[in-house]
Amino acid sequence: MSEYQPPLEDIDFALNQVTDLASVAKLEGFQHADPDTVRDILAEAGRFFSEVIAPLNRVGDRQGSRLTEDGVVVTPDGFKDAYHKFVESGWGAAHIPEEYGGGGLPYTVGIVLQEMFKTANMAFSLCPMLTQAAIEALIRHGDDTQRGLYLEKLVTGEWTGTMCLTEPHAGSDVGALSTRAERQPDGTYRLFGQKIFITWGDHDLTDNVIHLVLARTPGSAPGTKGISMFLVPKVLVEADGSLGRRNDLRVVSLEHKLGIHASPTCVISFGDAGEGAVGYLIGEEQRGMRYMFTMMNTARIGVGIEGLAMGERAYQLALGYARERRQGRPVGGDPTVQSPIIEHPDVRRMLLTMRSYNEAMRRLLYVVARHVDFERRAETAEERERHGKVVALLTPVTKAWCTDLGVELSSIGIQVHGGMGYVEETGAAQHYRDARIAPIYEGTNGIQAIDLVLRKLPLDEGRVVHGFIAEMRSVAEPLATVDSKAAARLTEALDALAASTDWLLGRLAGGSYNDALAGATPYLTQFGTVTGGWLMARSLLAAHRMLEAGEGDARFLRSKISSASFYLDQLLPRANGLVPAVTAGAEPLMSLPAGDF
Amino acid sequence: MGPAGNLQGIRQALAMGADKAVVIDDPSLRGSDALLTARVLAEAIRREGFDLVIAGTESTDGYSGVVPQMVAELLDVPALTYATKLEVSGEEATIHRQTDLGYDEVRASLPVVVSVTAGVVEPRYPTFKGIMEAKKKPVETLTLSELGVEPKVEQVVVGVEPAPERTAGEIVEDDGTAHLKIVAKLEELKVI
Numbered sequence: 001m002s003e004y005q006p007p008l009e010d011i012d013f014a015l016n017q018v019t020d021l022a023s024v025a026k027l028e029g030f031q032h033a034d035p036d037t038v039r040d041i042l043a044e045a046g047r048f049f050s051e052v053i054a055p056l057n058r059v060g061d062r063q064g065s066r067l068t069e070d071g072v073v074v075t076p077d078g079f080k081d082a083y084h085k086f087v088e089s090g091w092g093a094a095h096i097p098e099e100y101g102g103g104g105l106p107y108t109v110g111i112v113l114q115e116m117f118k119t120a121n122m123a124f125s126l127c128p129m130l131t132q133a134a135i136e137a138l139i140r141h142g143d144d145t146q147r148g149l150y151l152e153k154l155v156t157g158e159w160t161g162t163m164c165l166t167e168p169h170a171g172s173d174v175g176a177l178s179t180r181a182e183r184q185p186d187g188t189y190r191l192f193g194q195k196i197f198i199t200w201g202d203h204d205l206t207d208n209v210i211h212l213v214l215a216r217t218p219g220s221a222p223g224t225k226g227i228s229m230f231l232v233p234k235v236l237v238e239a240d241g242s243l244g245r246r247n248d249l250r251v252v253s254l255e256h257k258l259g260i261h262a263s264p265t266c267v268i269s270f271g272d273a274g275e276g277a278v279g280y281l282i283g284e285e286q287r288g289m290r291y292m293f294t295m296m297n298t299a300r301i302g303v304g305i306e307g308l309a310m311g312e313r314a315y316q317l318a319l320g321y322a323r324e325r326r327q328g329r330p331v332g333g334d335p336t337v338q339s340p341i342i343e344h345p346d347v348r349r350m351l352l353t354m355r356s357y358n359e360a361m362r363r364l365l366y367v368v369a370r371h372v373d374f375e376r377r378a379e380t381a382e383e384r385e386r387h388g389k390v391v392a393l394l395t396p397v398t399k400a401w402c403t404d405l406g407v408e409l410s411s412i413g414i415q416v417h418g419g420m421g422y423v424e425e426t427g428a429a430q431h432y433r434d435a436r437i438a439p440i441y442e443g444t445n446g447i448q449a450i451d452l453v454l455r456k457l458p459l460d461e462g463r464v465v466h467g468f469i470a471e472m473r474s475v476a477e478p479l480a481t482v483d484s485k486a487a488a489r490l491t492e493a494l495d496a497l498a499a500s501t502d503w504l505l506g507r508l509a510g511g512s513y514n515d516a517l518a519g520a521t522p523y524l525t526q527f528g529t530v531t532g533g534w535l536m537a538r539s540l541l542a543a544h545r546m547l548e549a550g551e552g553d554a555r556f557l558r559s560k561i562s563s564a565s566f567y568l569d570q571l572l573p574r575a576n577g578l579v580p581a582v583t584a585g586a587e588p589l590m591s592l593p594a595g596d597f
Numbered sequence: 598m599g600p601a602g603n604l605q606g607i608r609q610a611l612a613m614g615a616d617k618a619v620v621i622d623d624p625s626l627r628g629s630d631a632l633l634t635a636r637v638l639a640e641a642i643r644r645e646g647f648d649l650v651i652a653g654t655e656s657t658d659g660y661s662g663v664v665p666q667m668v669a670e671l672l673d674v675p676a677l678t679y680a681t682k683l684e685v686s687g688e689e690a691t692i693h694r695q696t697d698l699g700y701d702e703v704r705a706s707l708p709v710v711v712s713v714t715a716g717v718v719e720p721r722y723p724t725f726k727g728i729m730e731a732k733k734k735p736v737e738t739l740t741l742s743e744l745g746v747e748p749k750v751e752q753v754v755v756g757v758e759p760a761p762e763r764t765a766g767e768i769v770e771d772d773g774t775a776h777l778k779i780v781a782k783l784e785e786l787k788v789i
Binding site: 032037040041044045047048052085088089090091093094103 | 608609612722723724725726728729732
């Protein structure tokens with residue numbers, strides 16, 4: 001049996017009973033994504049990721065990708081073959097629009113495919129994920145020649161893509177980057193400079209790698225405003241599409257990382273040989289940052305999936321262990337026999353915490369993805385804009401809340417294993433190590449919190465956030481009819497969230513930005529926890545409705561009610577405890593002189 | 598052959614690349630024996646026309662392992678069985694037939710029935726495109742009368758008995774002649 005079993009039942013329930021996939025299938029161009037077809041697709045995709053991709057997770061961690069003396073990046077055993085099977089399967093292109101050679105599935109389904117790949121093998125999944133970002137950049141901002149030469153091969157996965165942003169002195173502050181691009185008489189550019197943290201920057205899976213590089217043209221404006229985006233292929237592509245000579249760029253080294261060892265994190269030098277790396281301008285000069293922002297939402301949601309992925313993987317491993325491992329005797333049990341540790345209340349608490357948070361994250365991700373589909377395809381411009389604003393609001397929450405939980409839950413996963421969890425051979429430690437990158441990259445979670453408070457709360461003078469809170473409130477009333485205690489807890493949590501929101505908006509309106517920044521991170525956690533509560537309430541209501549109607553598998557539905565109740569009764573109240581930290585202001589953080597720390 | 602209500606396996610085969618499926622769904626096929634199964638399959642295959650019929654070696658419920666050979670006989674074509682490898686070149690099919698010691702290379706002219714052994718070939722995974730296209734592929738459902746086969750079951754189950762329980766092993770105490778007793782025992786069992 002594979003180490004990863006896609007939780008198809010919960011996926012199906014979350015898609016159809018909580019997210020309303022059927023409404024997505026009514027959008028223009030998504031008619032083929034009816035729930036039955038989607039069920040078939042996900043069952044087959046799940047089998048593929050479970051049988052072909054998941055078994056490489058451990059070997060990927062142990063061997064890692066490595067740089068040979070000839071400057072070639074070699075991936076772990078089995079990755080090349082599995083990647084070719086992945087390309088053949090078409091799962092990578094399933095949610096790319098049909099006009100570009102993809103399968104034209106909605107993002108609401110695409111996100112499940114991403115979830116399964118990431119849960120099966122997070123380090124491996126980053127390769128198609130970065131390719132996806134390059135595809136989006138080309139679709140939105142490339143010209144016809146660029147699309148003609150590169151798009152098809154990226155969509156099929158025959159070539160992969162990267163994003164080259166970070167430099168040693170330009171991390172969270174991308175505007176500080178110094179890689180330069182010099183325009184040539186023929187309209188192409190020559191790039192010089194060094195980029196770091198280039199995920200899957202080179203490898204032996206494909207013949208070519210297409211880099212999207214942020215660089216500065218001579219005389220450009222300082223900061224983020226002066227940045228341009230260039231397409232820089234590893235191997236130059238002739239006008240007829242054939243591969244030409246190697247471009248002037250090379251991998252200088254790979255980082256030695258805490259986790260995701262199979263993913264080669266490259267330092268790439270452009271223009272080392274002196275002639276400069278040939279680059280092609282994407283769109284117009286000095287608009288590169290703007291182009292980056294258009295891809296940021298889906299990229300950040302994509303990283304948010306990794307929180308769920310590591311939480312789910314850690315849960316499956318811990319659950320298997322808790323059922324087998326015998327230690328101690330439960331109260332009132334047979335004193336002569338050691339019981340499986342799943343019989344102990346504290347172990348159950350750990351497992352239920354993992355299980356409930358995982359379900360909440362899954363529902364949040366799918367609901368956000370549905371908003372993305374409506375933002376792209378809803379009938380009226382007004383509707384598209386409305387959904388777009390919800391996506392904008394929820395993106396930083398999804399990214400940061402889920403990835404923080406990925407670390408927390410994979411840590412609990414180790415705890416369930418006891419001492420064996422700290423030993424690498426059980427595999428629990430890998431998930432914890434892999435999960436740890438997700439709160440950092442694609443905008444640290446601190447940056448996400450700042451984005452939420454400074455940029456997203458003020459949208460439409462606070463009407464977007466308050467509209468969303470009002471939408472969450474609407475579930476309290478029906479919830480009260482089946483579980484009055486849970487409904488009261490949800491209302492209490494929503495009141496506290498509304499109060500925190502108003503406090504922050506008031507500080508922003510009064511120009512006290514440092515107060516708002518000081519509360520940003522606990523506020524994001526509060527926001528995510530309450531949003532999770534709203535979605536688990538919907539899950540509970542759907543399960544109740546189906547049980548009463550005699551639909552579905554009763555045992556499964558009761559398990560949904562169990563995890564939703566646990567969340568609403570025991571996890572949701574954590575949010576209220578954050579209010580003092582959100583509303584304390586900057587003074588307690590800033591009053592201690594830096595030298596006195 | 599089976600109830601048309603559950604087409605999961607059929608859909609998967611279509612998604613893997615088959616162009617068309619024919620389902621023979623008839624209540625009188627319940628409890629079918631190997632010969633009736635072979636007659637039904639042979640008739641359905643004859644109706645479609647064929648060059649090459651590929652079958653598994655045996656089903657995982659009946660385990661008779663004779664249906665492919667029966668189908669070949671009923672179609673009056675050669676049967677190449679227990680194939681671990683199959684090559685078709687022009688009008689000729691060549692297989693490696695698994696044996697106790699290795700394999701025999703066996704050839705026959707088309708049309709032919711080939712039965713393949715389990716676990717030798719890794720089936721391809723259905724692709725995304727394959728799954729979507731499978732939705733549009735024809736699945737024809739036929740009854741026995743439409744096929745013109747009479748549901749005659751000739752196999753009779755005489756009795757069902759549980760396998761004998763395992764008996765305790767024989768212990769040979771070594772009084773210096775144990776090796777002789779063991780050799781005698783092995784000779785009795787005809788293993789040496």
